[in-house]
Amino acid sequence: MPGSLYGGVNQKKPGNDDRTRSARERLREQREADRAREKRKRTLIAAVAVVAVLGIAAGVGALVSSTGQDKDKSEQSSKAAVAPKGATGEGDVVIPEGRPAAKATLTVYEDFRCPGCGGFEAQFHDTIRDLQDKGQLKSEYHLVTIIDGNMGGTGSLNAANAAACAQDADKFPDYHDLLYKNQPDEREDAFADKGHLIKLAGQVKGLDTPAFQKCVNDGAHDGWVKKSNDAFGKSSFHSTPTVLLDGKNIYADQSNPLTPDKLKKMVADASKK
Incomplete structure (x- = not known):
């Protein structure tokens, strides 16, 4: 029986349109969440790669520095004060x-x-x-x-x-x-x-x-x-x-x-x- 003049309005039960909209929203939210996770994943991979590259560069730098020091020491050693035969004083x-x-x-x-x-x-x-x-x-x-x-x-x-x-x-x-x-x-x-x-x-x-x-x-x-x-x-x-x-x-x-x-x-x- 329809509601009286002074009665409340009866609530409408959700239909097919409401259910379709809810599904679309959930799908959109899921896609946005997936994109956010993918972005975080790419950012993390890039950061790890940068750290790795810097680590390699530091290692190469240390190797070059060490090699340079070894070369300098070798050159200094080869240029030691070797006196000629018969030197005196x-x-x-x-x-x-x-x-x-x-x-x-x-x-x-x-x-x-x-x-x-x-x-x-x-x-x-x-x-x-x-x-x-x-x-x-x-x-x-x-x-x-x-x-x-x-x-x-x-x-x-x-x-x-x-x-x-x-x-x-x-x-x-x-x-x-x-x-x-x-x-x-x-x-x-x-x-x-x-x-x-x-x-x-x-x-x-x-x-x-x-x-x-x-x-x-x-x-x-x-x-x-x-x-x-x-x-x-x-x-x-x-x-x-x-x-x-x-x-x-x-x-x-x-x-x-x-x-x-x-x-x-x-x-x-x-x-x-």
């Missing part, structure tokens, strides 16, 4: 010439690129060799790399190493003199070319051997040359050539320049003591 940085019993000692700090050193050798070479041959004078050579430091390049270092290699072969005096006879302009770093240094060695009988070539190419005495140069840097001397006779600087005073005759007299006086 404090730290074995001296290459001696002449008879050990000679009373007078000439100490020479030289750089094979230094033009002043070339001038000294040109003026005093014959006198020094003559005094050495007579047993009146022994010489102590300190090889330094001051021009490399001032002008750049590696000619001082490479030439000094090659001279040390010649010392290993008992050919230092001849090769030392040959380098000065073929000294390039200090601005032309010709001695940086190890092939050139080896080619010059062909002019010294018996020097250009596989052992000498390897010594030059490997820079076998580079560490020793640097040690010699460091010792010079810590001394009270600041230029090349520096020439001492029995510890006294005899070449610095250009107002009273040294001459071959003066050197002979100084050596003779020292021999009388």
Whole structure:
């Protein structure tokens, strides 16, 4: 019976349309939930991938760093201060010439690129060799790399190493003199070319051997040359050539320049003591 005028309205029971709408809403909600889960899954996978990549990169970086450190250590080890045969003096940085019993000692700090050193050798070479041959004078050579430091390049270092290699072969005096006879302009770093240094060695009988070539190419005495140069840097001397006779600087005073005759007299006086 229909409701009265003052009665409540009867509730309508859900029909097919209501049920269809509810099903669609549930399907839509399920799809949205599925999409949200898929998005979270992709985000998680991407995050894991990033962490993995960073982990690999860190591992590679550590490996490269370790390899680099190992290489640096290896290079430092290979450039250890290996003194040439017969080196003497404090730290074995001296290459001696002449008879050990000679009373007078000439100490020479030289750089094979230094033009002043070339001038000294040109003026005093014959006198020094003559005094050495007579047993009146022994010489102590300190090889330094001051021009490399001032002008750049590696000619001082490479030439000094090659001279040390010649010392290993008992050919230092001849090769030392040959380098000065073929000294390039200090601005032309010709001695940086190890092939050139080896080619010059062909002019010294018996020097250009596989052992000498390897010594030059490997820079076998580079560490020793640097040690010699460091010792010079810590001394009270600041230029090349520096020439001492029995510890006294005899070449610095250009107002009273040294001459071959003066050197002979100084050596003779020292021999009388």
